[in-house]
Amino acid sequence: MPEIRRHTREFMLLLGGWLVLAYSSNMLTMPRFTPESLRWLHINSSFLGLLNFLLFYGCYRWIAVPLLEKQRRPLLPGILLLVLPVFTFLKYGLIKLFFAQDLLFRGYRIENHQRVDIYISPAEFLVTGLWNSAIIVIAAFSFRLFLLWLQEEKKRATLQQQQLQAESGFLKMQLNSHFLINSLNSIYSLALMGSPEVVRANKTLTQLLAYMVDQPSDIAYQAPVAEEIRYLQDFVSLQRLRTGFDEGVIFSMPDTLPDKTIAPLLLVPFVENAFKHGVSNRPGKPVTISLACNEQQLLFSVHNYVSGQQRDKTGGIGLDNVRKRLQLLYPGRHALTIRDTGAEYFSNLVINW
Known part of the structure; x- marks a missing residue:
């Protein structure tokens, strides 16, 4: 139970910090506050922010630690080649299902005197999505490495003191x-x-x-x-x-x-x-x-x-x-x-x- 409470507290603290960072960075790109821009802000910060955080936390908690061990490092490229495309396509599917008009709509064209809406294709989304996902994974690994370094420094300081x-x-x-x-x-x-x-x-x-x-x-x-x-x-x-x-x-x-x-x-x-x-x-x-x-x-x-x-x-x-x-x-x-x-x-x- 103490371990579960500790992980739950860690999850909530990281999620809160992630959402604050997401809202802050998206607000900097908003020229003005309108109902449409606020809707875009909430979708990008809360919905996409939560999806990106789940990727970050999953890599930080369950992937980074075992793969950072020397005997398992050769598995790192294969795991990432599997995780990144799967997550990107999953995110695309959820966006298309719930927020296609807000996040995938690119405009329209006239064909046979009729309006045809144009949306970002899965291939186009994959190009940018893989890059964004890779940045999140790098951030997760970097954060885990930083915490491991702090732990080692604490152990080293304790041993030196002893x-x-x-x-x-x-x-x-x-x-x-x-x-x-x-x-x-x-x-x-x-x-x-x-x-x-x-x-x-x-x-x-x-x-x-x-x-x-x-x-x-x-x-x-x-x-x-x-x-x-x-x-x-x-x-x-x-x-x-x-x-x-x-x-x-x-x-x-x-x-x-x-x-x-x-x-x-x-x-x-x-x-x-x-x-x-x-x-x-x-x-x-x-x-x-x-x-x-x-x-x-x-x-x-x-x-x-x-x-x-x-x-x-x-x-x-x-x-x-x-x-x-x-x-x-x-x-x-x-x-x-x-x-x-x-x-x-x-x-x-x-x-x-």
Whole structure:
């Protein structure tokens, strides 16, 4: 039943549009409105319009789809050579039966002092009728091809969206796992030192993990900038607890943030990288984090001094994934600059809303 209703609604919408188009085009050729011209308008638009629409809809619904398949395309010429003449002669018969005087009458001649009416012959009607029918068939096939193209584009867009979402989710998962390993290492270090801050660090980590888990998997989801910054502040607090040195981090940001959104968990890898491979326990070599944000763009920069310790094998995962996520989520709307001098490391990100 839903399929029947859908086809019925489609038929009525197409018929209505067809009749509107038929009346509009015929009215453009009318020099003036008289009873005779209005009768001609209604016959050409409604009667012939309905016949032509049935040819259009029949080709669109039942002929175009199977014949557009590759294995059936060779049948197309034969089907059209059968359909076009049959329809043209059928239309001629109906016109001759009901509206011969209106549509087939060409004039008259005098034979033996008598008037003889002249009508368009079947052969003459066939010449023009085949051409008109061919145009209708071409329109039906073109319309069907256009709808098929729209369907394919919709499928392609859906698949692309699913692929982007899957890829973004995979990259986010890698970032989350990388972050979790580093955070657990930090708490483990506090526990080894017997620090009373383990409980506080564990609570902060719980808040961070809750924020990460609450993020929807939808690639289009954007978190409020204020929430993302609070997440960064919690992350910095966890690192300060690990080092026990508050002056090792300088975090500058505006007092008020615009009502904007950003892809979640996008900024933390820069900070994580600075703590992991930088120096954060020396007064003269702090990790510097700077955030500026307005209605047009976000500017985020992180600077750290490079530690003399050897970097671990997973050091490049975070920033590599950030690059990929930025390409997926902000194509043409971001600029990322990373500079490593050997002694210092600079990361600068610009996102245009």
